[in-house]
Amino acid sequence: MARITRRQLLQGGGALSIGLLPGLATATAGPVAGFMQSAVAAGTVVQRPDYMIRAGTNENPWGPSRVALKAINGAIDLSNQYGGITDEMLALMSSLENVAADHIAIGTGSGEILKTAGMIASMQSGSVVCADPTYQDLVRYAGRAGSQIIRVPVDEGLNIDLEAMAKAIRRDTRLVYIVNPNNPIPSIIEKDRLKSFVETISKDRLVFVDEAYHEFVDNPEYGSMMELVRKGNRNLVVARTASKIHGLAGLRIGFAYAHPELITEINERKTGQINILGIKAAYASYQDEEFQNFTIRKNKESLAIVEGMFEELGLCYVKSNANFSFFETGIPVEELNARLREEGIYSGRPFPPFLNWSRISMAKPEEMRYYVQTYKRLFG
Amino acid sequence: MARITRRQLLQGGGALSIGLLPGLATATAGPVAGFMQSAVAAGTVVQRPDYMIRAGTNENPWGPSRVALKAINGAIDLSNQYGGITDEMLALMSSLENVAADHIAIGTGSGEILKTAGMIASMQSGSVVCADPTYQDLVRYAGRAGSQIIRVPVDEGLNIDLEAMAKAIRRDTRLVYIVNPNNPIPSIIEKDRLKSFVETISKDRLVFVDEAYHEFVDNPEYGSMMELVRKGNRNLVVARTASKIHGLAGLRIGFAYAHPELITEINERKTGQINILGIKAAYASYQDEEFQNFTIRKNKESLAIVEGMFEELGLCYVKSNANFSFFETGIPVEELNARLREEGIYSGRPFPPFLNWSRISMAKPEEMRYYVQTYKRLFG
Known part of the structure; x- marks a missing residue:
């Protein structure tokens, strides 16, 4: 380096x-x-x-916020019950993110969305391309599930190197993983460059854009890739989480935004189930501007x-x-x-x-x- | 019928x-x-x-019990934190069930253990054998993941028909699923017959014994298959749950007991992550006789x-x-x-x-x- x-x-x-x-x-x-x-x-x-x-x-x-704490307290007595408020939560996120509810999946943290995408990518033998360093949940899962992991070093400015990532993609690459802002390096990729990269790369394979820190970004160069989900891209997953800005890391609630067919596959492949206190807390917190x-x-x-x-x-x-x-x-x-x-x-x-x-x-x-x-x- | x-x-x-x-x-x-x-x-x-x-x-x-409610209340302020008390929980279950901690995995309910086993069974093409009717989480997941599901009707007395299940097993059968007591039919399989069945069948394939209702059984004919896990069986998973007797269905905590190699595979394949309030509640509840x-x-x-x-x-x-x-x-x-x-x-x-x-x-x-x-x- x-x-x-x-x-x-x-x-x-x-x-x-x-x-x-x-x-x-x-x-x-x-x-x-x-x-x-x-x-x-x-x-x-x-x-x-x-x-x-x-x-x-x-x-x-x-965190959690006062309203989330109130929601948790109000729901404790329901802890012996199955079920929850999945439909209400989907409707809320649909309205907040301006995307139809069938474009959203809920996981036990965005970690579950990441792992499930790693699984889906590994169902055919091949490779997964990611930056290095970056967050490891997806690639670690995919690596264990049989994918080859191609790690592309960040550039001299410690930014994710999109050109090098594009070059590293092989015919057998099933998924390209981008964390934006990246982690552990809190840099971002400029919006138009990322959008053009995602549009090109997702023609032939899955692209996963992990936006765990989305809400903290105060940078005019940044933009979420949600707009490509809204436009109907069939090979893109955007992940968000209630663990960070909402202060609910211990309650395990995260979201995937993608085409309904991908959402169905994520829901069918994931193994986890969200808990009632987490979903109640998230439902309150996402309304607490x-x-x-x-x-x-x-x-x-x-x-x-x-x-x-x-x-x-x-x-x-x-x-x-x-x-x-x-x-x-x-x-x-x-x-x-x-x-x-x-x-x-x-x-x-x-x-x-x-x-x-x-x-x-x-x-x-x-x-x-x-x-x-x-x-x-x-x-x- | x-x-x-x-x-x-x-x-x-x-x-x-x-x-x-x-x-x-x-x-x-x-x-x-x-x-x-x-x-x-x-x-x-x-x-x-x-x-x-x-x-x-x-x-x-x-449920939850008073001590579990107290544990939840005492942990709410930790909801913004990652981590939990996984090691302590494993140590407790190890001591309660008299099996080494490396023989135990924790899932977001036993449903996660069931789905993960369904996934593992489906990684090679083949079939899964279960009773009919029985609980569906495992076989539904396995079916979606590509396994053929062979359903063996219960006998005239509405009991799981072990002889018919043994006959239904094919060379390509990857997993045999037994729920004991069964659900929706609350019958049990007599202990020695089940033990002998599991010992024979698990020589060539996985056997999954779902003991979600174990704690409610008051029947001298019944016995848990945990003793085969303790004896080192490498192809057996026993599942238990905090959802039933502990009244924590909404908090999603369940357990797998198996050989350490199987436990490692379950932990690597599952996508869910348990929540801190659930694990704190379960830790308290399992000590609350x-x-x-x-x-x-x-x-x-x-x-x-x-x-x-x-x-x-x-x-x-x-x-x-x-x-x-x-x-x-x-x-x-x-x-x-x-x-x-x-x-x-x-x-x-x-x-x-x-x-x-x-x-x-x-x-x-x-x-x-x-x-x-x-x-x-x-x-x-």
């Missing part, structure tokens, strides 16, 4: 080449200034909390604190389009994580081959202030 | 032929007497409740009320080994169910070819008194 220098800080938008970073100064000046005025400039010491800070698994530290907006706002606040530190310390990082950061630590991440754990912080696991890089998930702003203070004391 | 007469009332034990029903009188005299002394003999009218009585899906009307004993006692009370009516009206029925009854109505079950719904009772869906038979799940005793009163008024 090419070494990235301080001057090559990334916007996290694949459309922007290294030489074209017009938004760099403005994109970071605000947050850094805000950060400087608060904890650091004032020299405030943040006390270590009496619990472990969870900043390793891209959860939502604020206030909580989603609050989460987005707080996530930006936390990102500004962390990215401010990267700027201050001159660390290479990828400008985030999600609820986590990815930056170069200069020391093995295993070692970093052990030191952070001693200080009460869980940070992201190693993501080879980026073994000197760390993925830090956004906890609450005060928790990120403690993280920054700790990081600077240990490694600054 | 052979017509069964009043004189052919069944003990629900496959070992007992029609000519050998020594326990009939004693098995029913007690409960009927108890029933006569209460609601019927006293002529008490049971008021219609202001809710629909759920007697159609074999749930536990008493008091609730399980209470449920068993109340289930017997409800069964006595219903079976008392069958005796009184001279209806053919299958003596229950589970938490539901199966009896001959003499009218189409669709028509029966429509009438019952008008009176505030959900009853079991039709189970072809038994279209003049009804499966009634045990609700609370007072609810079953209302059911009996209603049934007798409408059809008695």
